[in-house]
Amino acid sequence: VFVAMKFLRICSEDLTSTPNFSATPFVVNLMFDECRMLNGVHQSIGNLKNLTCLDLRSCCMLEKLPDTICQLSSLKMLNLSDCRKLSSLPEQLGGLASLRELTLDGTSIGIIPDSIGRLENLYFLSVVDCLLLKKLPQSIQGLNSLQKLGIKGTSLEGLPRNIDDLMNIGTVNASCCNWLSLLPNSSYKTVRSLHFSDLRCSTIAELPDSIGKLENLERLSLECKNLKCIPASVGLLERLSSFSLCGSQWIKDFPAPMGNLKNLVQLEISGTGMVEMPYCIADLTNLRSLNLSHNSKLLISLSGLTALSFLEVLIAHSSSWADDDDSDHGDFGNLSSLKIIDLRESHFSVLPSSITRIPVLQELNLGSCMELQSLPGLSASLVCLDAFKCTNIKMIADVSNLESMKELHLDGCSLLVDVCGLERLPSLEILTLRDCHSLGDAFKQRVFK
Template structure:
């Protein structure tokens, strides 16, 4: 925090350096969460080194950075064009950017330039890296400061290890001596403390002693220790661990689960690996630490060249292009490059590589083909005999609707088709070749204009992702055939209206149409979606919601942020009293919530930032489950906050920045769980009452602090 020095209005980088497993990313996340409120916009770009190894990786990250900062889609066609756009966007903004896991100095410049002259005053960039040399150019210019992460000191390391390894404090006395030796061997590295502790959790003293002996014999050869933990896994756990190590960063666990159809259910094995800290899972994304990924790939390398070492396992194959990025070597032939593919390969990642015809038989058992940026017609012949393919990822490739593979490949078992970023695709192919699809992704197909009518025959389709298909203006007129659909994502498309047949999607749970700037209305049939959990219509041009919106009896989240033409909510919204958890009307023209809002007894998050609210709801105390209230920059909001707010005993955040409120009630001190109170730029407040003792973050004008 001292190196960041947020009080100074210069632009600077702080590099967080240290060895693998020491907690660089964890520190960056903590700092990011702590200071993000001080900036106009923020972005956290994770696993940059791994992501940029994928085709289009730099453009993908630049696109994500632009979206995070300006909250709207901008398709980056090339890394060079991405740089130009970033320079234009950042110039007048105070931003916070985290670049996580960067091992090449040239990559930093792709996102922040060479002199930090893209950014508004007060901007901060945090870079995590094993290599101090990554930022040397910036250090030489006086633009960067570096922070070296030290290992955890002994007492803290011991406590952390014990929290991972021991169920109850009563057991601690039996393990103290062994625990101390294991902690000492871990050298204060949080990754090893966590993995070792999780491995020993629920194990007896004899196994602890055995593990202590192993650590002593390995003499700080951590890869060897980790490999012993790997050997303790059962066959299913080993297979899943090796697979995940090859998957793209933060892959969707719902997609990955199709690889393990013979596990019943695969989620149980995932939970075991998470409990052992071998993999990480956040929401629906799964991944692993780079050291554990390196171990897995070394195991696979040995198993690949000596199949006997991987008995009973399917060894995933990664055939990355060794010359990626060099001119004239975008699509080398794999035969020439000397690659091999084992006949039992079930997961195959080919990067931009092309492979010769002699490999056709080796692909017979491939279940997941991850071939981003593949040549236009390469795979239609190679996979013609494959009847096991369940996941086909052709992201960022040149395929079109006329590609020969659609008809030549036997894809009756195909469950997932990912065509993200296929910029040459104008019309979707006919889906008659893959009738059993469950997940269909066209995200960022920026030239796509038409969906083939056969999409309505996909009776097992669960997810349809059309996000950022910016030229798509119409959905299929008939959608009732997709009667298994649960997730429809059309964010940042040019869709003008939702078809009336959408009301027949009886299982639909998520309808997301954020940043659909051409969408002018919501049909009443949407209110027939009795299974709907999330309705997100942010930044659309809708002027009203259907009066029967209250019939969505399971709706948990309603987001209407930046729907500037929306001035009222239907009175029926009160009928969502048992379901609605989050309501966001920020940036709308709404000046008063309907009286029925007081019935929303399960509401936890109420967001009203930058709307035209004139007074704080007098019934606020009846919404007893509220945990967050956001009403910052409501310029018309004035007067006093009702004393009933003291009844919100679960409230954690109260944000009123930039409003004209004149006082807080004395009962605010009863809010025992309140952690964040934001009153910055509330010029009409002259004095504060006594505040809750558990308050962590308080934002007020300096003059008000002197009156406390």
């Protein structure tokens, strides 16, 4: 009846099995969208020689696929994500000669057939949150077209030793692989993005020196609780543009030198055990964004940052700052490109007066800096100031020069007695003063007359 049909989408929570596909021999795109009770696929699906897309996502009761599915010579995309009861794949999966995308996220698959190595056109393979998957087959080395590999949230204990044979692999996401302990000592030459984040229970203690051979690596993300050191070879990653090191409390220092990282524009070092500012940060002259948050033992020194003339974003939540003397240690004025400073929940009593000399500063966040006692004059370019819950602050210097100021948040500044010039801010759109109990009648009459 539907001989000419090319697109078929069925969405039914009551459907328990697919129809016989003999009536739709020319269908190209087949979707069973969230058919949560579907527990069987008719074997006639193997006769759909023109089928290029098969989407069975969220078919929660589906336990197996018919072997005839391996006859789909034109199939390019197979999506089985969130088929939670699916525990195995057909042994002849490699017969899907045209397959480019295979998504197995959230399934119960524990073993991937060796025949997957015959999928010469496979571009994307994702086994995210396959909790029963402990290893990838060695035959994966045959996937010469593979560019993206997603293994986030699996139980993999190691990556294939022959991953180097994946000639075009560009992205490897191994986040949340809590059992991952072994990284192959290979060069991964084509990898551009490598993520080992959210590994809070991971046993990874070190990275191989060969990581420095990742000639094309652009993004490196590490959140490895037990990581003890960063190999100096990281400094050889000339194309690296983003580097994130989070939650590694055993890390006491940063590798040096870093002068070869000319393309690094984003650096995050948070939640580590560092006690001193890594002097090599000064070598990162093209850095645009720097995050030094939650390093409880680190005393951040302004003098270690003043060489970063292109820095636009500085984030340092819950941090402690050294009392640098502007004349001897450099000042904020050297950070001429800085647009955003976020120091919320940090520990210091005074901001350097040099903050007024940042010519393009737009946003200053000092929320919950409870030791802060006063604010100096601020940069005339400032658009947003957040001093929420700065409970020790009593006075803010004259703000009448802040002609671009649109947002001013002073909630919870319980000791604040005045904000000079507040009534002369022509661009102000948002002002919050909740729980500022010390602002007297004179202030209110002057500002809200």
